[in-house]
Amino acid sequence: MPIEANYDDYDEDSPVKEVTSKGPPKLGDAEAFPDAGWGTGAAPKAAPAGKSFASLASEVLPAQKDTLDYSQPIKIKVQRPKLPSRISKVRGEYKRDLTKSLSSKFNVYHDEGLPAGVSDKKAPCQSDQIGKTVHSLKDFTSSWEEAQKRSLENSCNVRVFKAEIASPGPSDPACEKGGKFLLRVKKELSRDMFEELCMYFCDGRLDHTTIGVCLCIRPDLDVIQIWTKNVASAASIEVFNTLLNSLLGTEATATFAKHGDTFKKGAAEARRYYLEDKVSPNVAGSAQSVNNVLKPREFTKEKKAAKKGEFSQVPVKDRKKPEGKESAAPAAAAAVAPQDKAESAFSFDVLDSGNTDTPTKEEPDDFTFLEKKKKDKRQGSRKGSTKGKKSRGEDEFGGLATSSPIIPQKVFVGAGLFGILIAAFLAIFMSGALN
Numbered sequence: 001m002p003i004e005a006n007y008d009d010y011d012e013d014s015p016v017k018e019v020t021s022k023g024p025p026k027l028g029d030a031e032a033f034p035d036a037g038w039g040t041g042a043a044p045k046a047a048p049a050g051k052s053f054a055s056l057a058s059e060v061l062p063a064q065k066d067t068l069d070y071s072q073p074i075k076i077k078v079q080r081p082k083l084p085s086r087i088s089k090v091r092g093e094y095k096r097d098l099t100k101s102l103s104s105k106f107n108v109y110h111d112e113g114l115p116a117g118v119s120d121k122k123a124p125c126q127s128d129q130i131g132k133t134v135h136s137l138k139d140f141t142s143s144w145e146e147a148q149k150r151s152l153e154n155s156c157n158v159r160v161f162k163a164e165i166a167s168p169g170p171s172d173p174a175c176e177k178g179g180k181f182l183l184r185v186k187k188e189l190s191r192d193m194f195e196e197l198c199m200y201f202c203d204g205r206l207d208h209t210t211i212g213v214c215l216c217i218r219p220d221l222d223v224i225q226i227w228t229k230n231v232a233s234a235a236s237i238e239v240f241n242t243l244l245n246s247l248l249g250t251e252a253t254a255t256f257a258k259h260g261d262t263f264k265k266g267a268a269e270a271r272r273y274y275l276e277d278k279v280s281p282n283v284a285g286s287a288q289s290v291n292n293v294l295k296p297r298e299f300t301k302e303k304k305a306a307k308k309g310e311f312s313q314v315p316v317k318d319r320k321k322p323e324g325k326e327s328a329a330p331a332a333a334a335a336v337a338p339q340d341k342a343e344s345a346f347s348f349d350v351l352d353s354g355n356t357d358t359p360t361k362e363e364p365d366d367f368t369f370l371e372k373k374k375k376d377k378r379q380g381s382r383k384g385s386t387k388g389k390k391s392r393g394e395d396e397f398g399g400l401a402t403s404s405p406i407i408p409q410k411v412f413v414g415a416g417l418f419g420i421l422i423a424a425f426l427a428i429f430m431s432g433a434l435n
Contacts, residue, residue, distance in 0.1 A: 086249060086292050087192040093294065094199055098138040102202055105163035106134040108143040113155025113274050120268035125169060133163055140202055144195055152191075154219050157275055160198050161212035161227075168212060169273040170259035174229060175211065179258040181226040181240065184279065184286035190215065190222035193248060193287065197224060200247055205297070207240060220281035232256050246295050252287035 025032030109127035114120070130150075131143035140160075147158050161168045170176060185193055194215040200206055201213050207228070214225040232240065237256050244254055263272055 083292065085192070086290050086294075087196055089292065089294055090196050090199060093297070094137055094203075098141070099136050101135055102137070103204055104202075106140065106160055106202060107163050107168075108134065108140070108147060109157075109159040109161070109168050110147050110150055111157050111274065112151055112153075113157065114270055114276060120270045123268075123270035123274075125167075125171075125270055125273035127157070127159065127168060134160075134202065137199060137202060140198060144198070148191070152217055154217055155274070155276075156217045158194070158215040159212060160201065160214075165211060168214075170262070171269065171272065175227060176259055177231070178209070178211070178227065178229045179231050179256055180214075180228065181232075181237075181244075181254040181256050182277070182279075183224045183226070183244070183252055183254040184221040185224055185252070186283075186286065186288050187222055189287060189290060190217075190224065193250075193290070194224055196248065197226075203297075205247065207243070214275065216275050216277075216279075218279050221279060221283070221286055223277070223279055225275065226254070231258055248287070249291040249293055250287040250289065253285040 027033070108130040110130050111127040115123050130147050132139065134140045134143060150156075152158070159168045165172055165174050194213070197206075198213055201210060206226070209228045209230050209232075210226060211229050212227040214227070216223040216225060226244075237254075241254055245251055257277075259272075262277060
């Protein structure tokens with residue numbers, strides 16, 4: 001199909017523009033690049049507001065002493081987050097057991113030491129109980145928080161004792177026969193260490209002879225006292241020190257002292273009660289630091305109670321033994337009487353067949369145990385006698401039999417003597433006949 005073309009719009013008289021080729025534009029040509037802003041024909045635009053990468057890097061990177069040495073690896077030191085304290089880790093370990101009932105009950109006491117302005121002989125020996133009796137670790141936590149709100153200056157004491165002890169002093173009948181371990185601690189660590197030790201004491205992780213723990217605030221070094229109801233031997237002191245260091249994460253040395261040897265004879269009772277012991281200011285042997293390694297708790301495995309009808313063990317039957325030879329064929333012994341319905345319903349068929357769901361009642365055995373009767377050696381025929389069996393080297397049970405002499409020893413000796421007499425007689429007789 002032909003295409004129609006219309007040339008009406010074409011104006012032959014219109015002038016034609018001549019384009020002159022000047023080559024590619026230059027970078028400074030403002031007419032070719034009117035919006036660039038960096039050509040010679042226009043003023044340069046201002047840099048956008050904000051921080052450059054160099055300024056950001058200078059803020060993030062630490063200051064360098066000298067210029068960077070690119071021939072070596074660039075080390076950027078970043079400050080590590082602060083590690084949690086040891087006492088916070090101990091609290092987290094016991095967080096789930098705060099409301100669990102303890103095996104023993106405890107009381108928390110506080111006193112401010114020997115009263116000032118009062119004679120030692122007239123000073124009252126008493127401490128204030130803080131809070132209620134401790135039944136759980138939650139109760140101890142609340143009592144300890146209240147104790148820290150009270151005065152904890154020099155000569156003050158905080159004590160945690162078992163509830164059965166009437167008075168937390170060395171003159172109490174439950175304490176007077178024992179002694180105490182003395183652990184000198186740095187003041188910055190004493191409160192946290194005392195709290196941790198009390199949690200172990202309430203949890204029963206200390207020695208079973210421990211009856212109380214005391215925190216004594218003193219001028220140079222604080223003292224933690226661990227009271228025992230018995231006097232510790234040299235071997236037990238070494239073992240207890242090892243246990244204490246592993247529990248508290250320290251390398252201190254605890255010394256032991258009897259209550260009767262702490263003070264001289266005739267010392268005031270008030271000084272004994274308020275724990276006015278002499279403490280060495282020397283830091284050697286004291287607890288100056290702790291690590292963050294906690295000793296794991298040990299849980300006892302409780303035996304799981306067997307459910308009703310659950311297979312636990314194979315029933316054992318006792319057979320009655322025959323009382324004597326008279327009962328040649330005793331009856332089979334009865335099975336042991338079941339203790340409950342679950343055992344009486346037990347059947348070994350459940351183990352043999354996996355398709356048996358309902359256990360059946362066990363039937364008594366039909367076996368009969370017989371005792372073989374021994375035959376008298378002096379009776380019976382020669383064919384079945386014991387003598388015939390012994391001649392073959394077997395006894396009546398088929399085993400090897402020991403051989404016995406056919407002629408008794410007495411008969412053999414008598415016959416020999418008789419033969420000797422006959423021979424002597426014949427010799428005398430023959431000698432006379434020859435003469």
